[in-house]
Amino acid sequence: EITAGLRCIALSDQKKIYGCFGAMAAVCDTQASSKPIQHRFQPYANNGGTVLGVAGKDYCIVAADTRMSSGYNILTRDSSKLLELIDKCVLASAGMQADRTTLHKVLRWRLQKYEQQHGKSLSTGGFAQMLANMLYGRRFFPYYTFNVVGGLDEEGVGAVYAYDAIGSYERYKFGCAGSGNALIQPMLDNQVGFNNQPATASHDLSVDEAVQLVRDVFSSAAERDIYTGDTLQ
Amino acid sequence: STFLKDVFSESKAPPAIEFAKGTTTLGFVFKHGIVIAVDSRASMGQYISSSSVKKVIEINPYLLGTMAGGAADCQFWERSLGMQCRLHELRNKERISVAAASKLLANIVYGYKGMGLSMGTMIAGWDKKGPGLYYVDSDGTRIKGDVFSVGSGSTYAYGVLDSGYKYDLEVDEALELGRRSIWHATHRDAYSGGTINVYHVKVDGWV
Numbered sequence: 001e002i003t004a005g006l007r008c009i010a011l012s013d014q015k016k017i018y019g020c021f022g023a024m025a026a027v028c029d030t031q032a033s034s035k036p037i038q039h040r041f042q043p044y045a046n047n048g049g050t051v052l053g054v055a056g057k058d059y060c061i062v063a064a065d066t067r068m069s070s071g072y073n074i075l076t077r078d079s080s081k082l083l084e085l086i087d088k089c090v091l092a093s094a095g096m097q098a099d100r101t102t103l104h105k106v107l108r109w110r111l112q113k114y115e116q117q118h119g120k121s122l123s124t125g126g127f128a129q130m131l132a133n134m135l136y137g138r139r140f141f142p143y144y145t146f147n148v149v150g151g152l153d154e155e156g157v158g159a160v161y162a163y164d165a166i167g168s169y170e171r172y173k174f175g176c177a178g179s180g181n182a183l184i185q186p187m188l189d190n191q192v193g194f195n196n197q198p199a200t201a202s203h204d205l206s207v208d209e210a211v212q213l214v215r216d217v218f219s220s221a222a223e224r225d226i227y228t229g230d231t232l233q
Numbered sequence: 234s235t236f237l238k239d240v241f242s243e244s245k246a247p248p249a250i251e252f253a254k255g256t257t258t259l260g261f262v263f264k265h266g267i268v269i270a271v272d273s274r275a276s277m278g279q280y281i282s283s284s285s286v287k288k289v290i291e292i293n294p295y296l297l298g299t300m301a302g303g304a305a306d307c308q309f310w311e312r313s314l315g316m317q318c319r320l321h322e323l324r325n326k327e328r329i330s331v332a333a334a335s336k337l338l339a340n341i342v343y344g345y346k347g348m349g350l351s352m353g354t355m356i357a358g359w360d361k362k363g364p365g366l367y368y369v370d371s372d373g374t375r376i377k378g379d380v381f382s383v384g385s386g387s388t389y390a391y392g393v394l395d396s397g398y399k400y401d402l403e404v405d406e407a408l409e410l411g412r413r414s415i416w417h418a419t420h421r422d423a424y425s426g427g428t429i430n431v432y433h434v435k436v437d438g439w440v
Contacts, residue, residue: 136309140348164277168305170286182280 044096044144045070048227049081050180051092053150054192054214055158055173059207062090062150062160063214065180065222067230068097077230085111089124089151091131094178095165096144103143107131124151128161128169135167142166146177180221180228187217257386257418257425258288258299259394259411260355260366262379263402267357267364267434269297270411272386272419273427275304284427293318295438296334296358301384302351302371310352314338331358331365332377339375346373353383357434364434382414386422390414408433 051064064081067074083091083104091107093100110130114122122130128149135143142165149161162175174192176184189195191213194202205213215232222229258271271288274281288300290308292315300307317337321329335356342350352371359365368374368381380398382390393414402410411431419425432439 132305132308136305139305139309139350162283164275164282164305166303166305168275168303168308170283172283172285 043141045098046095046144046179046227047075047097048179049094050176050178050184050218050221050225050228051081051094051146051148052176052184052188052214052217053092053148053160053162053172053174054188054205054210055150055160056207056210057158057204058152058156059210060090060150060152060158060160061207061210061214062092062148063218064092064094064233065218065228065230066233067228069227072226074230080233082233083107085127086121086151089122089127089149091127091147091149092177093145093147095146099143099145103134103145103147106134110134124149124153124159124161125171127151128159128171131161132163132167132169135163135165139166146181148175148177178228180218180225183221183224184217187220191217256288256301256384257382257390257415257422258301258355258384259380259382259387259390259414260299260357261381261394261398261407261411262364262366263398263400263407265402265404265407265433265435266359267366268407268411269299269355269357269432269434269439270415271299271430272415272425273430274419274425276424281426286427287430289430289432290315291439292334292356295328295360295434296331296356297432297434297439298338298357299355299383301353306350306352306371307354310338310341311354313341328360330360330362331356331367332360332362334358335365335367335369335375339369339373342369342371343373346371355381355383359434359436359438382418384418384425386415386418386425389418389421393417404433 048069049065049067054061066078066080068076068079081092081094093103111122131149147163151159153159160172160175161169162172162177163169174188176188192205218232256272260267260269269289273284273286273288275283275286290298290300290311292298292311298311314334314337318329318334342352350371354369356367356369366378366381368376368378380394382394397410408431412429415429
């Protein structure tokens with residue numbers, strides 16, 4: 001490569017010399033790393049954020065922070081991760097913002113289509129299954145979103161559904177997803193699920209208790225996770 | 234299936250998408266039917282994403298499928314299998330046989346061979362030929378047998394299961410054997426845990 005650069009200088013006029021010096025500099029660089037470098041299209045980005053859902057006897061709380069980050073930068077402190085559909089169901093998605101936007105857009109469309117074709121709105125359980133099928137539809141190129149669906153089922157009891165990236169889902173009493181997942185889940189297990197608490201501690205949380213708990217839990221997570229913070233929706 | 238691997242092996246890639254998997258499931262045929270026993274832990278990498286996963290999928294009131302490997306793969310395809318079994322019933326006016334159901338699943342999965350599906354499932358049911366237990370795999374394997382254990386903790390479960398297995402077990406002994414095998418597997422396998430679910434498939438369906 002160095003000989004090629006020299007040849008270039010010998011043949012060229014003024015302008016090309018600048019080019020060749022540049023080329024020679026580049027040559028020195030690549031010689032330092034002798035492995036071939038593959039540059040490929042990077043389709044995913046992690047925009048961070050955490051979402052959670054807590055279900056009670058007749059209520060369901062879905063919460064998400066509003067921070068959107070990329071690496072060490074905060075891109076905005078004000079981006080919503082929630083999608084409100086039908087009056088009794090909310091979807092929260094953490095992960096990549098672009099996939100979240102598209103997923104929400106397509107879901108809104110599918111929901112409308114269902115209502116027009118069947119003449120009634122989708123139940124929370126039905127919506128949960130539809131989301132699972134949609135996520136699995138992209139089994140080989142997944143949506144980089146970690147979803148939590150919260151709502152009231154047909155009987156008015158709170159339901160939370162938590163998903164993995166390709167659509168494996170299950171109904172829970174509480175669940176969380178996103179970058180603060182590992183910080184919040186144990187807290188929820190202990191305070192909402194009463195794991196590892198004496199049996200007498202277990203009781204149904206009221207709405208206010210639950211809301212306060214969610215606020216506290218998010219504050220704690222924001223202290224310890226750089227991708228979680230700003231406001232809570 | 235290497236697309237995702239390439240994407241996530243770049244140094245600037247976000248944390249790789251881990252799919253929920255890792256498990257111990259087992260099933261065996263005995264005099265009074267089939268016992269299926271499973272654990273309930275789902276792990277995503279080293280994080281336990283759930284300790285209450287339902288790993289036995291009730292395809293219909295007399296057919297059961299277990300889940301091992303990728304949770305979403307098993308959930309989705311066994312639900313799809315349930316739909317196909319129902320269609321079979323409607324078209325042919327009789328229940329689908331366990332052999333046919335397991336073959337349907339095996340053929341579907343074979344179509345995706347090499348693309349990265351991960352499923353190790355057992356289809357159990359009682360049909361005209363008696364109790365039937367088949368092991369179906371995402372490589373396309375489909376084998377009929379009397380004793381199977383699938384998953385990361387299967388080796389531990391086999392140890393206990395094989396030493397206690399007899400065709401002539403009574404119902405309560407068989408259920409206890411299934412439960413104990415899973416318990417020992419969860420004790421030693423980090424990827425298995427949670428609660429143990431035991432199902433018994435009888436002539437008139439599963440309980």
